[in-house]
Amino acid sequence: xxxxxxxxxxxxxxxxxxxxxxxxxxxxxxxxxxxxxxxxxxxxxxxxxxxxxxxxxxxxxxxxxxxxxxxxxxxxxxxxxxxxxxxxxxxxxxxxxxxxxx
Amino acid sequence: xxxxxxxxxxxxxxxxxxxxxxxxxxxxxxxxxxxxxxxxxxxxxxxxxxxxxxxxxxxxxxxxxxxxxxxxxxxxxxxxxxxxxxxxxxxxxxxxxxxxxxxxxxxxxxxxxxxxxxxxxxxxxxxxxxxxxxxxxxxxxxxxxxxxxxxxxxxxxxxxxxxxxxxxxxxxxxxxxxxxxxxxxxxxxxxxxxxxxxxxxxxxxxxxx
Numbered sequence: 001x002x003x004x005x006x007x008x009x010x011x012x013x014x015x016x017x018x019x020x021x022x023x024x025x026x027x028x029x030x031x032x033x034x035x036x037x038x039x040x041x042x043x044x045x046x047x048x049x050x051x052x053x054x055x056x057x058x059x060x061x062x063x064x065x066x067x068x069x070x071x072x073x074x075x076x077x078x079x080x081x082x083x084x085x086x087x088x089x090x091x092x093x094x095x096x097x098x099x100x101x102x
Numbered sequence: 103x104x105x106x107x108x109x110x111x112x113x114x115x116x117x118x119x120x121x122x123x124x125x126x127x128x129x130x131x132x133x134x135x136x137x138x139x140x141x142x143x144x145x146x147x148x149x150x151x152x153x154x155x156x157x158x159x160x161x162x163x164x165x166x167x168x169x170x171x172x173x174x175x176x177x178x179x180x181x182x183x184x185x186x187x188x189x190x191x192x193x194x195x196x197x198x199x200x201x202x203x204x205x206x207x208x209x210x211x212x213x214x215x216x217x218x219x220x221x222x223x224x225x226x227x228x229x230x231x232x233x234x235x236x237x238x239x240x241x242x243x244x245x246x247x248x249x250x251x252x253x254x255x256x257x258x259x260x261x262x263x264x265x266x267x268x269x270x271x272x273x274x275x276x277x278x279x280x281x282x283x284x285x286x287x288x289x290x291x292x293x294x295x296x297x298x299x300x301x302x303x304x305x306x307x308x309x310x311x
Contacts (some may be wrong), residue, residue, distance in 0.1 A: 007198070010191055017187035024179050024305075031167055031310030041311055048306040052299050059190040059295045061288075066127040069136065076140050080147040087155055 008058065016058045023051045135289045139296045142262075146300050149258065150307060153251045162243035166309055169241055171225070178221045179305050182263075185214025186298040189270075189291045196287035201277050204287060208274035211294065215267040222260050251308070259304055262297050269293060 027047045030040055057063040062070055126133050157163055192207030229252070233240040239249040273290045276282040 008190070008194060010194065013187050013190045013194070016190075017183065020183045020187075021180065024176070024183065027306055027310060028172070028176055031172070037311075044306045044311055048302055051302045055186065055295055055299050055302070059186055059298075060292055061193075069126045069128060069133075072126075073136060073140060076144055077147070080144060080151070083147075084151050084154070087151065088158065 008061070012058065016054055020051055020054060023047050023054075027051075129285050131285055131289055132292070135292050139292060142296065143300075146258070146303070149251075149255050150303060153255060153308065156247045156251060160245050160247065163245060164239075164241040164243065164248050166311075170309055171228075172309070174221055174225060175305065175309050178218050178225075179301065181214050181217040181221070182298050182301050185211045185218070186295050188214065189294045193284075193288050193291040196277070196282065197284045199284075201280055201282065204282070205274055205277040208270055208277060208287070212267055212270050212274060215263055215270065215294075218263055219260065219267065222256065222263075226256075255304055255308060259297070259300055262300065266290075266294050266297050 027044060030043050030047065033040065035043075056073075062073065124130075124133075128136075188207050189211040192204050192211060195201075195203035195207055229249075234249045234252070236246075236250045236253045238244070238246050241248070269290050273282065273286055276286065
């Protein structure tokens with residue numbers, strides 16, 4: 001099986017941990033950065049996806065699994081993005097009356 | 103029997119899907135853990151999409167970085183990422199048939215989980231003391247959905263962390279007794295890393311954005 005043939009060294013785990021902390025620091029800095037919200041959102045999505053891919057690939061050993069397992073893992077996430085894409089345009093129009101600010 | 107049908111049966115039997123093989127190249131228990139992770143990921147995706155939807159249709163939203171203690175939240179993130187790294191090492195030690203080392207790494211992972219849960223209990227206590235409720239909160243602009251989303255998302259995630267700590271404790275005890283397999287440690291590790299992945303999303307989209 002895939003996990004039996006690919007032993008990852010402790011050094012690799014240590015380096016992964018270090019880069020995850022760097023990305024966390026970067027995300028934190030973005031949270032306070034005086035930049036437009038849309039750009040901030042885009043950059044936060046990028047740093048978040050980078051962290052998730054690193055965790056999935058190294059810590060969860062997904063990069064050493066068969067391609068069909070990798071595909072079955074990410075397919076639902078694509079469906080979630082499609083779901084979000086369908087619902088999000090609702091918020092662009094006249095739906096702002098739904099939540100009232102007191 | 104028709105010869106073409108027999109040939110087709112032979113082809114299927116010889117394929118990965120013909121039975122007696124592992125088409126995904128992994129054990130049954132690990133594959134089931136992946137299926138669980140995918141379904142649970144969709145649950146959290148639903149929560150976060152609902153949060154994004156509420157936030158988008160709200161004319162205003164409280165500034166989270168001014169309400170939350172971001173030093174504490176960052177420390178919680180540090181604790182969870184560190185425990186995730188140690189958990190990966192525990193899986194490596196278990197695969198290398200080193201139960202003593204695996205046990206030590208598992209204990210460190212559990213400590214990381216407890217630190218996270220302790221910080222979250224502290225955060226919730228202060229938040230509630232300041233007047234936060236799922237249906238109302240004192241921060242301006244007063245959007246009730248802000249605290250509703252907070253309690254549901256962080257509460258559901260916290261429950262996952264608590265479940266993870268419980269699972270890891272069972273695996274650690276079994277490792278100490280020598281009654282463990284690499285698969286058991288790896289499956290527990292997959293769950294723990296998933297909890298970390300969810301927090302990465304919560305940290306970015308709920309606390310920072």
